[in-house]
Amino acid sequence: MSSTLLHLECSETGRTFPWRQLATVSPASGRPLLARYDLERAKAALGPAPWRERAGGLWRFPELLPPPGPTGPVTLGEGQTPMLATERLARRLGVRACWCKDESFNPTGSFKARGMSVAVTMAAALGARELYVPTAGNAGGALAAYAARAGLPCAVAMPEDSPSANRLEVRALATECFEVPGLIGDAGRFLRERYAGREGVFDLSTLKEPYRLEGKKTMGYDLRIELGDLPDVVVYPAGGGTGLIGMWKAFDEMQALGWIDARRPRLVAVQMKSCAPIVEGLLAGREEGVPPTAPRTLAAGLRVPTPLGDRLMLRALRATGGTALAVSDDEMLHALREVARLEGLLLCPEGAAAWAGLLRLREEGWLGSEERVVFFNTGSALKYPEVLALVRPPDPCRPLRLVGDQEA
Template structure:
């Protein structure tokens, strides 16, 4: 039995196809490439019940992942993050079945580890010796550390105001770390030139085809954790949108396999009012977004003014009767506090944005009270230590407390 049922790469724009054993980047037409599998063959030999006794990592879905030889798997135990019922917050929002998929419990503390684990493993398989990428921080941390584990050299470039903690992670990984006095788009230009000058593997978002496959596993896990019943709505904080594209791809593959039935969940892309290019495009009925000028939000991970895969995100929303919505920073902070106090979880601001959106969409009736809702917390709150500025009571040694 084969480890992977991957068949080929294809271009969602021009339809061109490619094999999976070369070092592929974008299609010759400039579009990101997607990965396809021989699902009809897989359907005959694998039943979902067989997964139950497999290891609790995303590699339990190895038939649906692109790595063809198991010895190339680079793993730190990532995946099968918990799907946590939120019994207090759901009451507070007037809902009956609200779950958080908690991507804080993963190496490097964010969902970026999924893309890095699968992307780096496949890079190793196709013989990559050195990769390069621009990053707003968390993706760089994940790729730097997984590349170190794979023995692949990496060059990682982040803007000066990327979270310091991610700078430290990249440095510790032994990557070549560069900090640019500019935006991620400036870092991207410098990486682009270095990729050409030195013939490096470009691991920028969607410029290699495999990180989507890693992020896809969030969708596979949600379906399995709900016992192959699909939820009604999935909300995802959307910067580059790769997670949403991946979840949509996963659910379609599961339908083809016959492991889930019925209507796909409605997918909601959540952005910040300070950077909402996809929301704007969706509201205006366009197929692609425009660069968002002077973007600003404390949810750094969704500060992406123009995503290469915007058209795929808009497709996913469209085909699932989904929604695109922006929330402001004040709502993000309020929701982060509520989730901590009522549910005991310190979520990241991007995750809090998604919960703020659940609340808004419940209020305006787009989410019904009996619907099953899954909201993604894309990372651990501790990766943003300064977002809370407590003013604790200060005591001297001999003090006593008065209640």
């Protein structure tokens, strides 16, 4: 059975568009397009518990993804990440159960691989000849890897103060790499000006094409499949928001497929204090994000001041009874060290922010003692040596004893 993709739908107006050509945003509203499937047909083809028979990662349900071209999906083995039961963290929080969905196991060391696998597959299938993306760091590494895998040239632009590992990774993988002053929005402007009018060039910015979201939604399927049920609360470090919006979309699809009932996990977006457009938008009761004035944080992936998916993120949080909260860099560093010591899990700064957010939600009583919660570690800590250097060493700091060392 192949893809049941029907059309693309404007996330604001519901107007539909054909999918058989390279698509960007909805022409009238300028807002993201969402892929819509024939879920009745997919349900009949898949049966009630298709995961029993289907092994493999992200592409294991082609019915629920767009159709790759004749050469098949552009894949590097994405998905299949561990859902780790973290008992000590559950006890630390005082909740029934806690899991860490560890996305650092993806190719290029972050969950951005999921989105880029599907987006590059479709861009190549629909005739793009060159790809580009502005990035806070990890999306650039992922695009560069998947473009190379597809045999397409690509350009990546990122803020010049992006983490060194992101810059080195992109320099090694991409056709062209630009480090620009400012933030991700400035990187986007730079690329649009540079490639304006060039034939066959396609922009894979967050939510400016419909298929990165399709890759990210598979994290929502994973929750259901790997836990046998959905958790009560899902905590996610939100920048551009594709993961959050993607999981919310997956919940609706799974209900239509009969995999879940009408209950939803409460979705939580964790952002950083200096860059919290969604938190501020939620607090102000607005439908759009509130851009920060000075977005500076060690969690580079969360430095997204004006996400195109702001309206969708806010809708997802409200519709599921969720919330958004902002943590400081200090709370994040403390959280990183705590989870490292308690579980042997070295979180990326964004994942550590999610844990810091969870602690606060429990302290404030928003999270109850009987709840089951999943938080996302969205990338590998090893891509952030500058941040790891700031994590406080053990106290007292004991020298590392190696095999064969003499006792003092």
